[in-house]
Amino acid sequence: MDSLIEIEDLTKWYIPKGRNEDKIIKAVDGIDLSINKGEVLGIIGESGCGKSTLARLLVALEKPTFGSIKFEGIPINQILKENRLYFKKNCQMIFQDPFDTFDPRNNIQKILTTPLKTHDIGSSHKKRTDIIIKVMEEAGIKPAKDFIHRYPHELSGGQLQRISIIRSMLLNPKLIIADEPVSMLDVSVRADIINILLNLTKKHGVSMIFISHDIATTCYISDKIAIMYLGKVVEIGSTDDIIKKAKHPYTKVLISNCASIDPFEKKDKIKVKGEPPTPVGTGPGCYFYERCYKSCNGCKESYPEMMDLGNGHYASCFNI
Amino acid sequence: MALLEIKNLNITYKTDKKEIKAVKDFSLDVEAKDSIGIVGESGSGKSTLAMGILKLLPKETTKITGKILFNGVDLLKLSEEKLRNLRWRDISVVFQKSMNSLSPVHKIGFQMEDIYRVHEPNVSDEEVRKRILELFKFVNLSDRVYTLYPHELSGGMMQRVSIALSLIHYPKLLILDEATTALDVVTQGQILDEIMKLEEGLDLTRMMITHDISVVASSCKKVVVMYGGCLLESGYVQDVLINPKHPYTQGLLDSFPALTGEKKNLRGIPGSIPDLSLEYKSCIFANRCKKARDICFKKVPETKILPNEWNVACHLLGGF
Structure with a gap:
């Protein structure tokens, strides 16, 4: 399969005033990833692990400190210079809070026709309105005519999160980045939104990056999962491999602490020490060292390399 | 005698134009040393219930009728001074x-x-x-x-x-209103474990209000399912969550993706939460219910009591 986006050594540091080296916030700290066409990649991590910063880097809302992002083989800096609209059309984002996503002064018609106008799709206002009505009904907002003036x-x-998904799909993008798209919604609504997202991506062959802290939902939606901890990917692999054959201690901790709706299913939760730390002054050893239940002396000295476990499954830990 | 007996509790918010019935004809007995989880979507009245028990709602805009007996004393009739003595010492809330x-x-x-x-x-x-x-x-x-x-x-x-x-x-009664919701999975798991361990040594009754069924499944003995201010189903966790009788509980459980086991399709509950300013002469869930029959739109269902303290408010019970 062709890869759509390739990330190499992507890094985003927030450097405080005075350039105090000890206090650099390493939000994203050297990530290598690639996403194939039509693939859904889930990214899981606790709050503060840099998953949202990664999303913002991918849609060029933030500039990386080092590293490169290649979209269809071309670095995005180059695409942005040469053909900005092309990149913006093909890389769309869905945000967590639908109420913060839109300008409250615009109605749904304006919200949805603006991107079409910007990208010169549809010859008149009426034609553009017809397009959005068709897409809205496809995504289950019926009758769409009642909604466009709201x-x-x-x-x-x-409903608003559906509009957000519709807006991201309108331009037929190649990549959708969904940053916690369902965590604000009620459980009964969540399933519908997830299904719409999955159906639309499968139908149009769109790749998606699904960012969440909810392991069960991410597993349901993704083909591949990456686990992040303090700005680094600690384990990546197919969904089955991650859930059934997790190798990194942190992945094991996350999975064992995921509560089930079955009251009979008693899992032995793996305990970790301490609290999720902040990405300041990390290293030189493994970032998870202090909280890890398997840590040994070697872990303190250098950061473990990614180990190839076959079948696209990689983990970075000395104790595999 | 139960520690907390709620009898026919109605809580109504008054606005200039309309009255919003947030909790409707709600009855519940909480025995001493029980741990009881109250689940429902946003707008189901679960937080109003918690605030109502402690009488923390603004007097001017709310109307509370019914009885809340704590150790046999009706909290709704207590003076502000006596209530102040009781809050935190006997009933505390997070x-x-x-x-x-x-x-x-x-x-x-x-x-x-x-x-x-x-x-x-x-x-x-x-x-x-x-x-x-x-x-x-x-x-x-x-x-x-x-x-x-x-x-x-x-x-x-x-x-x-x-x-x-x-x-x-x-305190004798501890109310946790979404107390662990904002936390990471690992931290949430640990705090839940700590709370459960701590209960063993204390004479503590816990009421846990959450939208996350998995939290209730892993930490409570009993569960109450609320919808639109009404109690739809209550009973022991191992009965209600394994073999739900009410279509709403079934729908809610089907909306949760499972981490382990076979991958089944997620089904949400179509529609949205009811308008609580209207008077309902039917089952409150009828217009979203897949199994609704004629009778569901004509009559408010009575709460039927099954063995093992299992209460279900559905017309179709036994005759699906």
């Missing part, structure tokens, strides 16, 4:  | 953002001493300190926290402080 505050969270 | 109510300009220890002295003005300094350190041990905080300011703690640690604070006067 404002964001007149819709429920679930 | 909210989702309880940690935000810690004062940023005082040390944790000072704030806890202050709160301890409200109900026990004549204790010596050593006693207070001993009690607080004992509580720290309960919730797995180090003694160091005593001299720290809230901003020096992580979210999980602050929520632990909130839980420690709520236990300071050995």
